[in-house]
Amino acid sequence: MQRVSLVINGNKVSREIEDRTLLSSLLRDILSLTGTHVGCDTSQCGACVVLVDGKSVKSCTLFAADIDGSKIITIEGLANNGKLHPIQEALKKHHGLQCGFCTPGMVMSVVDLLKNKKNPSDQEIRDWLKGNICRCTGYQNIVAAVKEAASKM
Amino acid sequence: MKSFNFHSIKSVKEAQKLASGKSVYLAGGMTTIPAMKHGLASYSDIIDIKNIKDLSGIKVSSKSIRIGAITKHAEVASSKEVRKSISSLALLADGIGDAQVRNRGTIGGSIANNDPTADYPSACLALNATIHTSNRKIHANKFFKDMFETALKKGELIETVEFQIPTKSSYEKFPSPASLYAMVGVYVAKYKSEVIVAVTGAQSVVYRCKEIENALNSNFSASAIDGVKIKSSGLNSDIHASSDYRAHLIKVLAKKAVTGCK
Ligand SMILES: Cc1cc2nc3c(=O)[nH]c(=O)nc-3n(C[C@H](O)[C@H](O)[C@H](O)COP(=O)(O)OP(=O)(O)OC[C@H]3O[C@@H](n4cnc5c(N)ncnc54)[C@H](O)[C@@H]3O)c2cc1C
Numbered sequence: 045m046q047r048v049s050l051v052i053n054g055n056k057v058s059r060e061i062e063d064r065t066l067l068s069s070l071l072r073d074i075l076s077l078t079g080t081h082v083g084c085d086t087s088q089c090g091a092c093v094v095l096v097d098g099k100s101v102k103s104c105t106l107f108a109a110d111i112d113g114s115k116i117i118t119i120e121g122l123a124n125n126g127k128l129h130p131i132q133e134a135l136k137k138h139h140g141l142q143c144g145f146c147t148p149g150m151v152m153s154v155v156d157l158l159k160n161k162k163n164p165s166d167q168e169i170r171d172w173l174k175g176n177i178c179r180c181t182g183y184q185n186i187v188a189a190v191k192e193a194a195s196k197m
Numbered sequence: 198m199k200s201f202n203f204h205s206i207k208s209v210k211e212a213q214k215l216a217s218g219k220s221v222y223l224a225g226g227m228t229t230i231p232a233m234k235h236g237l238a239s240y241s242d243i244i245d246i247k248n249i250k251d252l253s254g255i256k257v258s259s260k261s262i263r264i265g266a267i268t269k270h271a272e273v274a275s276s277k278e279v280r281k282s283i284s285s286l287a288l289l290a291d292g293i294g295d296a297q298v299r300n301r302g303t304i305g306g307s308i309a310n311n312d313p314t315a316d317y318p319s320a321c322l323a324l325n326a327t328i329h330t331s332n333r334k335i336h337a338n339k340f341f342k343d344m345f346e347t348a349l350k351k352g353e354l355i356e357t358v359e360f361q362i363p364t365k366s367s368y369e370k371f372p373s374p375a376s377l378y379a380m381v382g383v384y385v386a387k388y389k390s391e392v393i394v395a396v397t398g399a400q401s402v403v404y405r406c407k408e409i410e411n412a413l414n415s416n417f418s419a420s421a422i423d424g425v426k427i428k429s430s431g432l433n434s435d436i437h438a439s440s441d442y443r444a445h446l447i448k449v450l451a452k453k454a455v456t457g458c459k
């Protein structure tokens with residue numbers, strides 16, 4: 045067992061967990077933050093993406109013990125006082141989601157992209173989202189939403 | 198996943214002391230963790246090497262770039278020093294997997310794993326790399342033994358990878374759309390004394406393509422590759438691509454790489 049202390053969406057959290065606990069299971073199964081999805085569990089789909097110390101990572105491929113002391117942002121930490129984050133707002137407006145399973149990971153990945161690139165081109169957006177698989181939308185509207193969010197941030 | 202003990206350690210000595218027949222070093226975990234989840238591998242002890250300071254950092258001299266083993270792909274991709282001295286290496290790192298893989302995966306992990314379709318092994322061969330380990334220095338030519346097999350001994354730790362700066366170089370990869378790994382990747386590096394052409398994804402292990410090297414050594418131009426015959430026997434053939442197709446890709450990518458050499 046390991047004691048792991050993290051700051052998740054601004055809240056201090058400390059838990060005694062098994063060494064093999066993945067960050068995705070800590071979030072979902074122990075802390076009930078089920079906004080972070082697990083799609084493939086084989087590091088391919090990106091549904092589980094969260095920010096660890098500002099960088100987007102796949103929470104299904106990361107031991108919680110590995111990131112003791114880190115700051116984590118999940119999809120639950122994005123909206124501010126009920127007001128959606130610009131990328132959430134833009135996805136809603138452009139129908140950038142259908143079933144919504146990929147969306148939390150997609151959103152967290154885009155947050156990381158827009159931190160580093162203020163006005164990404166279509167190609168840059170598509171390249172960045174290679175690790176986020178969506179089985180519904182065909183990506184077109186996701187790219188449109190990212191562009192709009194970029195222009196509003 | 199089977200349970201294990203997780204150790205976060207701060208020095209190479211500590212790492213080697215803990216290493217046993219049932220342990221594994223953990224860098225980015227992008228290969229190790231999926232393998233453990235699938236039940237393909239299980240360990241009693243996981244030794245996290247990411248807090249060992251000696252394994253981090255990028256150092257440039259007039260002749261070479263030395264990259265610490267725990268340096269992440271995203272760090273190599275965005276490093277000003279790497280971009281300036283060997284831009285093809287930064288571009289290679291920028292094309293590995295996806296953004297989240299690049300935020301975790303490390304150069305040491307990639308080389309130690311020696312996936313036959315990984316990108317970095319081709320850079321090591323083409324850029325005359327020396328792999329500095331906890332025990333010795335190993336030239337890239339002697340490092341990559343076979344599929345997922347390297348010259349590393351149990352418990353031996355890669356500390357840094359040192360690449361020789363070429364006059365010009367370029368890497369071209371045809372990625373598998375599903376895995377993002379190389380269906381074939383060709384790295385061309387031109388030095389004063391020779392041209393090196395390394396190919397990944399086409400055989401069970403990365404190799405130097407002597408036929409194309411010979412052609413480029415006498416005439417460094419894309420058209421010099423036209424007349425080269427690449428035999429498809431011995432090349433990988435799978436659901437993604439036949440050996441004939443891979444033989445074709447080697448030439449196409451080598452020509453593109455020569456044209457793109459900077
Ligand atoms: C979805 C996905 C897509 C990918 N696409 C690509 C791609 O396009 N091209 C590509 O090249 N790679 C690709 N990868 C692999 C990735 O780039 C990682 O580099 C690679 O998985 C291993 O690096 P790691 O740091 O994660 O190593 P780990 O998984 O932590 O370790 C892998 C192995 O190396 C050993 N090891 C790690 N560091 C050292 C060291 N310093 N000394 C000795 N042994 C060590 C470990 O013990 C373990 O056996 C992809 C991976 C994923 C999950």
Ligand code: FES
Pocket residue numbers: 081082083084085086087088089090091092093102103104105
């Ligand atoms: S659940 Fe993590 S990448 Fe698919």
Ligand code: FES
Pocket residue numbers: 140141142143144145146147177178179180181
């Ligand atoms: S909206 Fe259904 S997977 Fe993307």
